[in-house]
Amino acid sequence: MSDHPTAQRAPAATSPPPNTTLHTAPVFTTPAVAASCAGFVLIGALQALYGPAIPALRQEFGLSPSTAGLGLSAHFVGGVAGVLLFDRRYGRTSNRRILASSYLLMAAGAAGFALAPNWPLALLAALLAGLGFGGIDYGLNQLFSIGFGHRSTAMLNILNAHFGIGAILGPALIGAVGAEHYPAVFLIFALANLPLLLCLRGVRDHAPPPSGDRPSTSTPLRRSLTSVLTVFVTLYVLHVGIEAGVGGWEPTHLETIGYGAGAAATATSVYWLMMTVGRFLVAPIALRFSAQAIITVSCAGMTACLLLAAVPDLAPYAYAGVGLFIAPIFPTGLPWLNRTTPQARRAGALVIAASMAGGVAAGPALGKAIEWSGVRTVPLLLAAVSTTCLAATLWLIRATHTKTP
Structure with a gap:
């Protein structure tokens, strides 16, 4: 069963061959694809860091288990807000600006969580990091879903596989250095976002609307x-x-x-x-x-x-x-x-x-x-x-x- 059934019509002489995109400029250059995969490693790691840090958070701020778990909840609330917020800007603001602001928000939130002097400020920082997380999750998934023609499904699976790599590496890193050193891990994570900003020049500023392999039969x-x-x-x-x-x-x-x-x-x-x-x-x-x-x-x-x-x-x-x-x-x-x-x-x-x-x-x-x-x-x-x-x-x-x- 082909992933791209096409209508049975004679193509015009100038029509592109099946399963090719109709735009000439790629949405991502090869370095930008690699940077996007690295970005998904980072968001996977961020989501997975909160749980292993709970013992140290409880000791540092005197929290109950349920209260310490609010860090991840704040992150998810920020994530949902980030998806909805950046969706409203999609198509109106350049893709590079959306992704750049998302990386900066996530870096600022992760650094704030590491350095927060009290639990309310730590929760606010987790919310901020989640806001950037949601923008990256939505922005890259959206662009990958339309940016590679018939290869989009394959590329999306590769992109999201890197999220899993991050989710495995994050807890392993906390385990290696000890939960009490979670601030250093979050700070390293925050700094790791910044080099990815340099690779955004390889992202097409305004992606084309979904087309090319959009069959009328489905x-x-x-x-x-x-x-x-x-x-x-x-x-x-x-x-x-x-x-x-x-x-x-x-x-x-x-x-x-x-x-x-x-x-x-x-x-x-x-x-x-x-x-x-x-x-x-x-x-x-x-x-x-x-x-x-x-x-x-x-x-x-x-x-x-x-x-x-x-x-x-x-x-x-x-x-x-x-x-x-x-x-x-x-x-x-x-x-x-x-x-x-x-x-x-x-x-x-x-x-x-x-x-x-x-x-x-x-x-x-x-x-x-x-x-x-x-x-x-x-x-x-x-x-x-x-x-x-x-x-x-x-x-x-x-x-x-x-x-x-």
Whole structure:
């Protein structure tokens, strides 16, 4: 199944060949692509630094565990605000300026968090860092989704795989130097943002509108546009909820069914590693298969692995499988969304913001469900959510496909 079905019309003599973009100037130069991947390593590391720093934060500011956890919550709130704010500027302000201001906000917030003399100022700094985080997350995902023609899905998976690299390296760095030295780590992180500003000259200042490989055969009817957007948002909220749910509850579940704390922690690290590996692996696959096919297989595989995770002997391996299958959904869905809803310019911002909200809401929602049913039901609860993701994907395939005249 090709990722780019084209209408059966005779092309004009001057038309570009299929699966090529209609603009001549690339959105990114090669150094800018490398810098963008480095930027995603940094935002992945930033998001993952707050948790390992909690013991030192509690000691320094005299915080309860729940209050110390507000650092990450403030970061996510800032992230959602950053996505929505910079979406309003997208197309009105140059891409370079949007990305530059995002890197500067993230650097200032990270430095402020490191140097804050009290907890309220630290939370404000985390909010500021999250604002820049959201601008980078949205800006680069949006530009990668339209900037590489038929390679956009592959490039988005590579970009987001670097987020996973950062999420693995961040806690490892805190672990190596000790949580008490978290200010130095946040300061190093803040300084690492600044060289990326020099590479923004390689980003096209005004990216073209989505075109080229936007086939008429996969554009939904206007009357169904709201429904399509709603189901896309649902898919993103739920799959990020599964991602956060496994990451947060896998250690507890494995310990409950008889694994040691060390083995449970290692298995959870493998889960995050497999998410990163999965995005690199799917990049060449995305050049040959459609986004719809990839996401369908991903949701089906994720559901099967979550069901297998209910079997104690298979649980650690099944959770690794969940990481592998869930990996492509976020980056692969964005080009599909842009192709099927070109009328809705803000669709990308909506689903990215929704995915962040899903990560925030997953913890309390899953925690309440576990209170009712017990820790052993964690994989089954998540499998039910994954089944809903699969149903949403199949619905979107039907809703966004029309017959060629």
